[in-house]
Amino acid sequence: MDERELWRELGQQLRVDAVRASAKAGSGHPTSSMSAADLAAVLLASHFRYDFDDPRGKGNDRLVFSKGHASPLVYGLFRAAGVLSEEEFGTYRQFGSRLEGHPVPVLPWVDVATGSLGQGLPIGVGMALAGKRLDRLPFRVWVICGDSEMAEGSMWEAAEHAAFYELDNLTAIIDVNRLGQRGETMHGWDLSSYSDRLRAFGWHAIEIDGHDVEQIDAAYREAQTTTGKPTAVVAKTLKGKGYSKVEDQNGWHGKAVAEEAVEELGGIRNLTVDVPKPDHGEPHRFETSGGNWPAYEVGDKVATRKAYGEALAALGGDRGDVVVLDGEVSNSTYAEIFRDAHPERYLEMYIAEQQMVAAAVGVQVLGWKPFSSTFAAFLSRAYDFVRMAAVSQATLAFCGSHAGVSIGEDGPSQMGLEDLAEFRAINGSTVLYPCDGNQTTKLVRAMADLEGISYLRTTRADTEVIYSAEEEFPVGGSKTLREGDDVAIVTAGITVPEALRAADALAEEGISARVIDAYSVKPIDAATLCSLAMPIVTVEDHRAEGGLGEAVLAALAEGGATPHVAVLAVRELPHSGKPAELLAAAGIDAGAIADSARHVVQEAAAVS
């Protein structure tokens, strides 16, 4: 079979397989797969370089299906590559199958989960950045995008960053099948609406007929010889191509089509393609000469955000695989300390938080260890990306600075008040909230070895160092800072000093308050909490919902403990003011803590 015939036959096979898989499952997205089948066939047969036996291999090209709903096409490709049996292919969408409704990395050849549209291209930017700046290998990143998802702003963050970083190793293949889920897209088949925009963003763009295999092949060749800029292949296609009953018809998105389509498509084929392996040599490694870990004197003052930056720079000195990304606020998060120490491993993401998180997902696919930072409030901009990163089983470390009302005059738009709730709810996450410099240092070091999504919450203000530099802070632990039996104050971060001051005031009144620093918010130190035979006051510079207080309540419930608990947290809309004024107004300063402690102690006395 000559190459052109192979392309055409393979395209038909992929269509047939999409129909078969979805028909058997009774659901799925065959029509969205059929439009992109020729684009995928030519790629697999003649351009893709990949070692299916070593999917983590650093020289491999990467293929991302940004339009993840075209999963039957993804699985059809793996079948065509000879790595997926017909038997397993038939398990599509069944419970226990690796072939889920949208691709997930349970399959070794899937790098990242897609299905939330607009994420694949920005993740591809991260992979291409890794290829250019970190691994320094000439692998290519191919991203198959839908036309509907071009409406997501994140696609334009990706367009901007890909051009700015001159990612000529990145090719976006845009499957312009005209039809979204519920009707026509904004631009229908106006290919120039996409290519003009992308060219204005600095891309090379090629418009083709996405069912003409020779045009597809020529475009891919052109992409590979274009230097200094990424290439977009903007392909006019037909949704449901090849089955006359559904081809270019609205109303067939996400619906299985009848097996009768197989006949019209020329029947089942069993072509396999021998995908050539890459041979690029070894990836670049960054030499390191040891980290200069900070040690703060007890009683000195340092902001936890600053300690984050200093620890990060030290970590980068120990480990050449650590990479740092920041959203144009590195002089606030102090990621700039890492940038100045290790400029080659610092990726400026400008004010594009979605692209920042997506790039981190992309670079960790290649084995790098990304730490990403911005204000805690602005990580909420990328929450869908964090959520999906967990589905991707990605290992990512985040730092959110400027948490809570304690930031002061900048006001509520800049205050991270929902971040503990956000990150606690992420599958398999770790949530850490240090109160001083030495604790921050140890927690940053610990994050480097954690799997999954980890989050460090830092604060703006300088705070007193209360722990010696020798103290250890295991994830899942806590520190009892003050012993006491009448009431326990459980807190973390900026309110730890407030709790200590409250305990002092209470001691003068004869109330003995235990103070527990629950720096590990998730997993929380359930054993310590459940052993408390006294009423509890929890305190946090965060909204009451989903924060430390509820984490404590959940741990107590899980352990069968039933003490009285008062939850002090932010319950109103804060304003601008001095930090101390705002902590007082929110009812989370030393005075409010002491008041609450007195109240629960009196209640306990009345009961007993």
Place this chain on the structure above:
Amino acid sequence: MDERELWRELGQQLRVDAVRASAKAGSGHPTSSMSAADLAAVLLASHFRYDFDDPRGKGNDRLVFSKGHASPLVYGLFRAAGVLSEEEFGTYRQFGSRLEGHPVPVLPWVDVATGSLGQGLPIGVGMALAGKRLDRLPFRVWVICGDSEMAEGSMWEAAEHAAFYELDNLTAIIDVNRLGQRGETMHGWDLSSYSDRLRAFGWHAIEIDGHDVEQIDAAYREAQTTTGKPTAVVAKTLKGKGYSKVEDQNGWHGKAVAEEAVEELGGIRNLTVDVPKPDHGEPHRFETSGGNWPAYEVGDKVATRKAYGEALAALGGDRGDVVVLDGEVSNSTYAEIFRDAHPERYLEMYIAEQQMVAAAVGVQVLGWKPFSSTFAAFLSRAYDFVRMAAVSQATLAFCGSHAGVSIGEDGPSQMGLEDLAEFRAINGSTVLYPCDGNQTTKLVRAMADLEGISYLRTTRADTEVIYSAEEEFPVGGSKTLREGDDVAIVTAGITVPEALRAADALAEEGISARVIDAYSVKPIDAATLCSLAMPIVTVEDHRAEGGLGEAVLAALAEGGATPHVAVLAVRELPHSGKPAELLAAAGIDAGAIADSARHVVQEAAAVS
């Protein structure tokens, strides 16, 4: 004073005032204000139409500072308009002042809070849409944008929608001062990088010197005579313009400058501008002929998402102020039922969730009542916009469909599992989670009268109607579906039928289980929960963190109740499969509920 001299003098006054305000506060963003001062001065003096005595007036032009950190400039404009006294102007950033670090609608002339970059322009798109499609008045929307924030994808969602909807009533003024927070932007002073992109997106773009008042005036005139497309005024400016020590210098972002700048700027001025009032006549009103409210038969099956769409259409028949937005999934959320009934009040937002939420914020400024919907999972894409909408004290109703593992085969990327945590943590929010069609109907009707952010969680599957159409469901209430004294099962939504089945199974074993439908997750029915003198099992198709279980625990703690509570929730990464398989795998189906109930009952017996 002739007009040109007024513009120049007013520009200098605005600079002086930015310096004075920040110097007194000891913080703030004077340099970011100084770059845009001439742009603002010409606008206020010669183009803006606004009744400062009637800021809610529908004919008013709207001015949005997308670069909200330039708040000294905002307040300087209000002083120049004669509505802010010198005394109040001096309270900038003080606790209790209306002049917060970033603008908030505590001031009557501020429509929306800004400060999270990239939000002002998409909100302006919503206001301009309201002007074109809803109010049908020729007011203009002026948005002053920073150049750094053009890196946010949401700005390009706005660019796309503004062009698609031909919003020639919208003018974006881009203050290209070259310098971001920590250094130069991607494009520096390359004005064409912005204007080329915007033109490719379908805008009219004008490049000017942003300190040449005549060029500014001409550009604003051109914007007002351009039809069929929005206009961008791309202005080259100097950050810190007018004070030689800081002008065009890096390192002065967000820092107060010395009062000595006032002298260099020519001293304090006290110009006031008499801004002309608009005279546009009355806004359009949509006629309504009464809603056809659905009533489902007990025992029939209907998905809550479908009931949402039907109720929404009925609501639109009762109230002409109800507007619906959807993110290109209206055939899944069933917002299409409203669209078909009231096409003029339906705004298709395509797959651009950030723009969807921002547009909703914009239209509610004009007094409309927006309901916005997409999959619950994809509302996470716009979480920063929801967070900021609460700071804006906006009234917005949301519906997130396809909640939980019960969606089945589509897999985890499409499952809303963090949405309760997200929306509970929003200041002043209401969170509702119905289990049947009639309950959904009543809750949708209730949402139309709620203030602030309200959220309705709907599910994909058809579920049995268990309530009569006459039943009422007050916000903050609950329903006891089954009486019992051994254990209480507290749940909502898709797991209500599971709880009822569990109660049946338990009854056969002699365990009397109360079943409570906590459809109002926030505010939750604390009185009912605290009155339960029995162990409790909570059940939810949502992550354990921040969901219904923790809401129950928080309510019990607040009320001083200390029963044993077991929290059943999603604690692992789900996969594809049949809904029943996935509910079982997550441990939230009838069998798991019964097991947990048996366990807590045995424990309680062992204790007593």
